[in-house]
Amino acid sequence: MANRKRNHVARTIRIIASWIVALIVFFPILWMLLTSFKSELDAFSMPPHFVFTPTLENYEQILARANYLHYAWNSIVTAGGATILGMIVAVPAAYAFAYHPTLKTKNILLWMLSTKMLPSVGVLVPIYLICRDLNMLDSKTALIIIFALINLPIMVWMIYTYFRDIPYDILEAARMDGASTGQTMFRVLIPVSRGGLASTALLCLILSWNEAFWSLNLTTTSAAPLTALVASFSSPEGLFWAKLSAVSTLACAPILVLGWLSQRQLVRGLTFGAVK
Amino acid sequence: MSARIRKRPERLLAQPAIIMLLVWMIVPLAMTLYFSTQYYNLLYPGKSAFVGLENFAYFFTYPSFWTSILNTIILVGSVLVVTVVGGVLISVLVDETFPGQGIVRMLLISPFFIMPTVAALVWKNLLMNPVSGFLAWLWKLFGATPVNWFADWPLFSVITVVSWEWLPFAILIFVTALQSLDREQMEAARMDGARGFAIFRYLTLPHLARPIAVVVMVEAIFLLNIFAEIFVTTNGGPGDATTNVPYLVYTQALLEFDVGAASAGGLVAVVLANIMAVFLIRLIGKSLTEKT
Numbered sequence: 001m002a003n004r005k006r007n008h009v010a011r012t013i014r015i016i017a018s019w020i021v022a023l024i025v026f027f028p029i030l031w032m033l034l035t036s037f038k039s040e041l042d043a044f045s046m047p048p049h050f051v052f053t054p055t056l057e058n059y060e061q062i063l064a065r066a067n068y069l070h071y072a073w074n075s076i077v078t079a080g081g082a083t084i085l086g087m088i089v090a091v092p093a094a095y096a097f098a099y100h101p102t103l104k105t106k107n108i109l110l111w112m113l114s115t116k117m118l119p120s121v122g123v124l125v126p127i128y129l130i131c132r133d134l135n136m137l138d139s140k141t142a143l144i145i146i147f148a149l150i151n152l153p154i155m156v157w158m159i160y161t162y163f164r165d166i167p168y169d170i171l172e173a174a175r176m177d178g179a180s181t182g183q184t185m186f187r188v189l190i191p192v193s194r195g196g197l198a199s200t201a202l203l204c205l206i207l208s209w210n211e212a213f214w215s216l217n218l219t220t221t222s223a224a225p226l227t228a229l230v231a232s233f234s235s236p237e238g239l240f241w242a243k244l245s246a247v248s249t250l251a252c253a254p255i256l257v258l259g260w261l262s263q264r265q266l267v268r269g270l271t272f273g274a275v276k
Numbered sequence: 277m278s279a280r281i282r283k284r285p286e287r288l289l290a291q292p293a294i295i296m297l298l299v300w301m302i303v304p305l306a307m308t309l310y311f312s313t314q315y316y317n318l319l320y321p322g323k324s325a326f327v328g329l330e331n332f333a334y335f336f337t338y339p340s341f342w343t344s345i346l347n348t349i350i351l352v353g354s355v356l357v358v359t360v361v362g363g364v365l366i367s368v369l370v371d372e373t374f375p376g377q378g379i380v381r382m383l384l385i386s387p388f389f390i391m392p393t394v395a396a397l398v399w400k401n402l403l404m405n406p407v408s409g410f411l412a413w414l415w416k417l418f419g420a421t422p423v424n425w426f427a428d429w430p431l432f433s434v435i436t437v438v439s440w441e442w443l444p445f446a447i448l449i450f451v452t453a454l455q456s457l458d459r460e461q462m463e464a465a466r467m468d469g470a471r472g473f474a475i476f477r478y479l480t481l482p483h484l485a486r487p488i489a490v491v492v493m494v495e496a497i498f499l500l501n502i503f504a505e506i507f508v509t510t511n512g513g514p515g516d517a518t519t520n521v522p523y524l525v526y527t528q529a530l531l532e533f534d535v536g537a538a539s540a541g542g543l544v545a546v547v548l549a550n551i552m553a554v555f556l557i558r559l560i561g562k563s564l565t566e567k568t
Contacts, residue, residue: 015374021366025443026383029390031410032398044408047416093293100286108294110557115301117497117553121525122546125538126307128529149300156293181286210391212504213522217530227504230393234508241401248394259389260382267452270445271490275453 029252036245043241058246066229066243068250075225075251077140078215079208082147083201089148090155091197095185097156098163099171109160112153113272120150120213131218140223143215147208154207155200158269162196163189199265202258206266209255226251305546311539318533331540340516340524341541348520348548351435352499356492358439363446363491368480371454381451388444392504399437400426400509430510430517437505442498446491453487454480496552500545521545 023030035043037054062068097105127146128137136142166189174188190197212227219228230251233244259266267275312331316324335341370380387395403410404425412422425433457480465475503522506512512519512527519527521544529538 011372011374014369014372015376018370018374018380019376021369022380022383025440026386028395028398028403028440029386031402032394035402043402046408047413048408048410089293089296092289096287096290102287108290112293112297114553114557115297117549118301118305119501119522119542119545119549120503121501121522122308122542122549123304124525124542125311125529125535126304129307129535130304149296152293152297206389210389212392212507213501216393216504216507217526227391227393230391230397231504231508234393234397239401244397244401248398252390252394255391256386256389259385263381263385263448264452267449270494271449271487272494275449275487275490 032245032248035242036249038242040240040242043245058242059250062243062246062250066247068229068247071224071226071229072250074140074223075209075227078143078147078223078225079205081140081144082151082208083204085144085148086151086155086204087197087201090152090159090200091190092185093156094159094163095189097160099168109157112156116150116153124217128217137218138220138223142218143223143225146214146218147211150211151204151207154269154272155204157272158200158203159193159197161268162193162200166192196265199262200269202262203266203269206255206259308539308542311535312543314536316535318535327536331536334537335540335544340519343516344519344521344524345544347431347516347518348500350431351438351502351520352496354435355439355442355499356495358435359442359446359495360488360491362439362443363450364481364484364488366443367447367450367454368476370451385444385448387440388442388448390441392441393508395441396437396505396509399440400433404433426510427514430514434505434509434518437509438499438502442495445495449487449491450484453484457483493552493555497549500549500552521548
């Protein structure tokens, strides 16, 4: 009896501790959200105002003056373009690796993985110079290609692990009915594995949206995505906390929601299938 | 025989991906290698010349270079320790079902989806500003003098921000891994009188061994490339206190336009990463053969 009571107390403590830890971890995001609805004066106030008159002024100004939509559009085009390009290349590759493996397939897959480990700075100089010579500095096309390439290994791996889980019999049945490779892929394989493909695309979208090394180094204004817009708030003269918070909230909200919806599937992609 | 011929065209489907990655890897790396042996400054484009290993000599005798290597190792190492230890403890804490568990997990993994520039600027200004930051207020509340985080503890501050970004990743992986832990085994151990810590030590921890290894390796890949967080907060300073290898290469290449030296530095980063890579490839390769 006493034991059960002690268990109950322990459980309650545990639940409370869980909530406290979760709120601490989440606090910076919450604080950013709150600050985005404050006036600049409230944002700087000391002690901080927990109760304040919320205002949409920051959002209005961001949309009107900071050209937010231009940067958001660049983020959508580059992240979206990279995802589409990546999927077009990754799906056939994963298909070949999963259903028509050769002796070399495993090594090729591991080699692909190893390209992910090439640090970006190792190729910064040549990529910068190539882009300069091709007139692709500050170009969305360059970012699309680069984002697609840096995510390609993860995408191939992730789709490969999904395809591997689909029984070959299903494909063989379609083949027996006289379907070509293309038909088998589009009519059978892709519909069957659409959940996995969707989460792969989502992971690529999230990683491209948040990518900051190449987007900061290769763009200035015309192709600059949201990561660069946020970075422009780091200069001392541009230090408007409430507006920084508003921009940040707008830039992060869509990805945060997508992340919440797909947390479980992301594990597989982020660990190259080693943890499911 | 005919079956083999029929299969061949489908193997070609992998070619675009292989060729694209090959080009992406080989061409720039070859150029980096070439540039690293050249005197080549973008400000004086006509004057390039072969200088052998001079760029490497320049780098190895450049005081900031060794600082940047050390900073990289401290940054990667500290973040790994914080995220793995914190991640294991937190994921074990939230493992048993309780009301609101879903929300708690959502809150816990959220920082992972925040873009690096946002994370860094929110921490630097809203939280860690010595005058109006939230932490300054918290410090005053307890009668302490607010700390000027990014000025007095620059590397620690960067580590804090990056740990906050990557802790959720560790939690996400460990929470998922714990779900496959054998509950009956746990129950049996409990029946036999095993206490909380013994269960953690002899059941949970061994079960998490592989996920921990994976988290360490995957994080290491990304942590070796940390750039944006430093770019928007400290610019590598004060002095070179928060300059890591990527940031040093960036300053050489795009601020001083010294292509040769930057390339030499880039190659050093590649070598550092390769040491990590060898371990990761082995690990993932093992799991690949185990499951098929």
